[in-house]
Amino acid sequence: MNQKEKFWGLIILLVVILGYVIPYTFLSDVTKWYGSFLFWSILAVITILANYFLTTDWSDEE
Amino acid sequence: MSTTLVWSTITIYVVIAIVIAYLSRNGRQNSMSGYFLGERKLNGFVSALSYSATTYSAFMLVGLAGLTYNGGVGAFGFEIIYFMGVSLVAIFGPRFWLVGNKYGYVTPSEMLGDRYQNRWVAIVSAIASCLFLIPYSAVQLTGIGYLLQGVTNDAIPYTTGVIIATVLALIFSYIAGIRSVAWTDSLQSLIMIITSTIVVILIVNSLGGLSGFFASIEANDPQALAVPGNGFFNFWTFLGLTLPWFFFSISNPQVSQRLFMPASLKSMRHMLMGFLVFGLIYTVVSVVWGLSASILFPGLENADLATPMLLSSEVVPPILGVIVMVGIMAAAISTIDSILLTLSSLFSRDVYRNVKGDVDDRKQLLIGKIVIPVIAVLAFLFAQLELDLIAVLSVASSAGLIVVVPAIIGTFFWKQGTAAGVIVSVTISSILVIYIEATGGLLLGLKSGIWGIVVATVLFMVVSLMTQPPEQKANEFIDYIKERMKSKK
Numbered sequence: 001m002n003q004k005e006k007f008w009g010l011i012i013l014l015v016v017i018l019g020y021v022i023p024y025t026f027l028s029d030v031t032k033w034y035g036s037f038l039f040w041s042i043l044a045v046i047t048i049l050a051n052y053f054l055t056t057d058w059s060d061e062e
Numbered sequence: 063m064s065t066t067l068v069w070s071t072i073t074i075y076v077v078i079a080i081v082i083a084y085l086s087r088n089g090r091q092n093s094m095s096g097y098f099l100g101e102r103k104l105n106g107f108v109s110a111l112s113y114s115a116t117t118y119s120a121f122m123l124v125g126l127a128g129l130t131y132n133g134g135v136g137a138f139g140f141e142i143i144y145f146m147g148v149s150l151v152a153i154f155g156p157r158f159w160l161v162g163n164k165y166g167y168v169t170p171s172e173m174l175g176d177r178y179q180n181r182w183v184a185i186v187s188a189i190a191s192c193l194f195l196i197p198y199s200a201v202q203l204t205g206i207g208y209l210l211q212g213v214t215n216d217a218i219p220y221t222t223g224v225i226i227a228t229v230l231a232l233i234f235s236y237i238a239g240i241r242s243v244a245w246t247d248s249l250q251s252l253i254m255i256i257t258s259t260i261v262v263i264l265i266v267n268s269l270g271g272l273s274g275f276f277a278s279i280e281a282n283d284p285q286a287l288a289v290p291g292n293g294f295f296n297f298w299t300f301l302g303l304t305l306p307w308f309f310f311s312i313s314n315p316q317v318s319q320r321l322f323m324p325a326s327l328k329s330m331r332h333m334l335m336g337f338l339v340f341g342l343i344y345t346v347v348s349v350v351w352g353l354s355a356s357i358l359f360p361g362l363e364n365a366d367l368a369t370p371m372l373l374s375s376e377v378v379p380p381i382l383g384v385i386v387m388v389g390i391m392a393a394a395i396s397t398i399d400s401i402l403l404t405l406s407s408l409f410s411r412d413v414y415r416n417v418k419g420d421v422d423d424r425k426q427l428l429i430g431k432i433v434i435p436v437i438a439v440l441a442f443l444f445a446q447l448e449l450d451l452i453a454v455l456s457v458a459s460s461a462g463l464i465v466v467v468p469a470i471i472g473t474f475f476w477k478q479g480t481a482a483g484v485i486v487s488v489t490i491s492s493i494l495v496i497y498i499e500a501t502g503g504l505l506l507g508l509k510s511g512i513w514g515i516v517v518a519t520v521l522f523m524v525v526s527l528m529t530q531p532p533e534q535k536a537n538e539f540i541d542y543i544k545e546r547m548k549s550k551k
Contacts, residue, residue: 002547005153012149016308019143023136023289024297031284033276037135040142041346047146048338054152055334058327 008054015043015050064380065217068210071384075392076230082249083234083242094168094423097239098407098430102163104323106332108244112396113320113333114340115247115254117310119397122348123258123390124205127372128365130352134286136295138349140304145341147308151321151334154312157474157543158321159330164542169404170318170470171412177473177539179532180481181416187466187484188412190492191315192405194462196437199401200444201459202394203227205366207445212370213387221446227391228442231398235434240323243399250392255340257386261378262347265354268377275350278357286356302509306460309515312470313463316397316404398441406433461499461511465491468515468522474543476526477536483526491518 001009023036030036091097104112130137158173167173171191175184203224210223234246269275276287285291289300312318324330355368358375362368369390373383410430415421421429465488472479491514498510505513 001153005547009153012146016143016146019139019146020301020304023139024300028288028290031280031287033287035135035288037138037287040135040139044142044145044342044345047149048335048342051149051152051334051338054149055331058156058331060326060328062326 004054008050012047012050015046019043065214067380067384068214068218068387071388072226072391075388079230079246079249079392080233080237082245083237086241086245087238088241091239091241092424092427094407094411094426094430095166097427098168098403099319099323100240100244102323103325104240104244104329105325106329106336108248109320109324109329109333110336110340111248111251112244112400113317113337114344115251115393115396116316116320116400117337117397118251118341118344119202119205119394122344123351123386123393124209124366124369125201126345126348127352127355127369128367130349131356131362131365131368133294134283134288134291134353134356135349136289136291136300137352138345139289140295140300140307141345141349143304144307144310145338145345148311148334148338148341150309150311151330154318154470154474155321155330155334156327156547158318159324159327160543160546161539162322167322168319169408169411170315171408174466174469174473174484175412175416177532177535178469178479178481178484179535180485183469183481183484184412185416186488187469188408190466190488191408191463192437193492193496194459195314195316195401195405196440197444198459199398199437199441200447202398203441203445206391206394208364208366209370209387209390212367213374213383223391224442224445227395227398228438231395231402232435232438234395235399235402236431240400240403243396243403246392247396247400250389250396251340253385254389254393255343257382257389258347258351259343261373261382261386262350262354264379264382265358265372265377266350269354269357275354275357279353282357282360286353298508302461302512305515306464306511309464309467310460313467314460315408315463316400318470319404319407398438402434402437405437406430409433409437461509461514462492462495464511464514465495465518468519472522472526474540477533477540478526478531479522479536480526480529480531482529483522483524486525487518487521490521 022039027035027039090101095101126137126141165176171184171188174187175181206227207220207223210218211220234242266272266275269278279286290296324333352368355372359371373387407430410426410433414429415426468487469484494517495510495514498505498513
C-alpha cells in the first residue's frame with residue numbers, strides 16, 4: 001500500500017472502530033435523534049470524504 | 063392497493079425494461095469477457111447505478127425496514143458499517159482491475175486459482191459462492207413474494223410474485239449479458255431513489271416534519287433510538303450481523319466481479335463515489351421508513367410486512383405507492399440477475415473448464431448460458447420454502463462468503479499464502495458456517511460470521527505457513543501491482 005492508502009486506510013479503520021464502540025458505550029442511554037442516529041450519520045459522511053480523497057488521482061488510462 | 067393498478071404498473075415496467083435491455087445490446091456479447099464483463103468497458107455512471115442496484119436489493123426497503131421496525135436504530139448502524147466496508151473498493155478495486163486487465167480474468171475465483179497456481183482453488187471458491195448465493199437469491203425472491211402479497215391483500219399470491227421475478231431476472235440476463243443487466247439496473251435504481259425519497263418525505267411530513275417524526279419515536283418507543291435499545295441488537299448480535307457485510311464488497315463475487323468491468327480507474331472512482339452517495343440516501347430512506355412503520359403500525363406480527371403496510375397506507379398516494387412497490391420488485395430482480403450471471407460465469411469458467419480441461423471461450427459461454435436457468439430454478443425452489451425473516455437469511459449467506467476473505471486479502475498482500483491454505487480454509491470454514499446456521503445460528507453464543515472469518519483466517523495462515531507458496535507467481539503478481547500503484551502517491 002502506498003502512503004496515501006495507509007493514511008486514509010487508517011482513518012477509515014478508526015471510523016469503523018468508533019462506529020462499533022461509541023454507540024454501545026457513551027450513546028447507549030441517549031434516546032434522542034442526536035444520539036447514535038446522528039453519530040452514525042456523521043461517520044458515514046466522513047467515510048465518503050475519505051473515499052473521495054483516497055481516489056483523487058485514479059486516472060482515465062484504459 | 064388496487065390489483066389492476068399493480069398489474070398495469072408491472073406491465074409498464076416490464077415493457078420499458080425490456081426495451082432498454084434490447085437497446086443495450088451492441089452485438090459483442092459472443093465472448094466470455096463480452097457477455098459477463100461488458101468487454102471491461104463500462105462507464106462510471108452506469109457502473110455506479112448498477113453497482114447500487116445489485117448491492118441494494120429488496121433487502122433494503124423490505125428487510126432493513128423490517129429490521130429497523132424490530133430493533134430500532136441499531137439497524138441503521140448495521141447498514142452504516144456495511145457502508146464503511148465499501149471503502150474496501152478503494153483499496154482492492156484498483157488491484158482487481160489491474161490484474162484483471164493484465165491476466166484477462168473473468169471471475170474472482172479464476173483470479174484466486176491463477177494467483178495460487180492451483181485449479182482446485184478456483185473450483186472450491188466457485189462452488190462455495192454458488193452454495194451461498196443461491197439462498198441469497200432465494201431471499202430476494204421471497205422479498206418480492208411477500209411484497210406483492212402484502213400490498214394487494216393476497217390478490218397476487220406469493221408464488222405468482224416469485225415466478226414473475228424469476229422469469230424477469232432470466233430475461234434481463236439473457237438479452238445482452240451484463241450490458242442488459244447494467245442498463246436495466248440503472249433504470250431501476252434511478253426510479254427507486256427518486257420515488258422512495260418522495261415517499262419518505264411524505265411520511266415524515268404526515269408525522270409533523272422531522273421534529274415531529276423524532277418526537278413521536280421518543281414518545282412511542284425511546285429505546286428505538288439507541289443500541290442495544292430493546293435488546294434486539296445486543297453487541298454480539300450486532301457484531302455477528304455486521305462483520306460479514308463489512309467485507310461484502312470483496313467477498314461477494316457478484317459485486318467483486320464488477321471491479322474487473324470499469325473502462326478505467328477514473329470510471330471505477332465514479333462508480334465508488336456514485337455508489338456511496340446513493341447508498342447513504344437509500345440507507346437513511348430505508349431506516350426512516352422502518353421507524354415510521356413502527357410509529358404508524360405497531361404490533362405487526364411479521365416485520366417484513368412493515369413496508370407493504372406503509373405503501374398501502376393513506377399517507378402515500380396510490381400511484382406512488384405502486385411505483386415504489388414495483389421498484390422494490392425491480393430491485394430484487396436487479397440483484398438476482400447479476401447473481402445469475404456471476405454464478406453461471408463461475409460455473410463455466412472455474413468449475414466446468416477446470417474439471418473438463420481445454421474448453422474454448424465459445425464453449426464456456428454456451429455452458430454459462432445453459433446454467434443460468436438452472437440456477438434460477440434452484441433459487442425459485444429455495445424461495446418456495448418461505449424461510450424466516452429476510453434479513454437473517456440474507457446475512458447467513460454473506461456469513462458463508464466471508465470465508466474467502468483471507469484468501470482474497472492474501473492474493474494481494476501476502477506472498478506466503480498457498481493453495482492448500484485457501485482450499486483448507488474455505489472448505490472447513492464453509493462447512494462450519496453451514497453447521498452453525500443449521501443448528502440455530504449460534505456457536506458458544508457467537509454468530510456464524512464471526513466464526514467464519516476467525517476460523518478461515520487462522521486456517522489460511524497456519525496451513526499456508528506449512529506449505530510451499532507459488533513464489534514465482536506471487537512475486538510477479540504482487541510486484542506488478544506494487545509497481546503500478548506506486549505511480550499513485
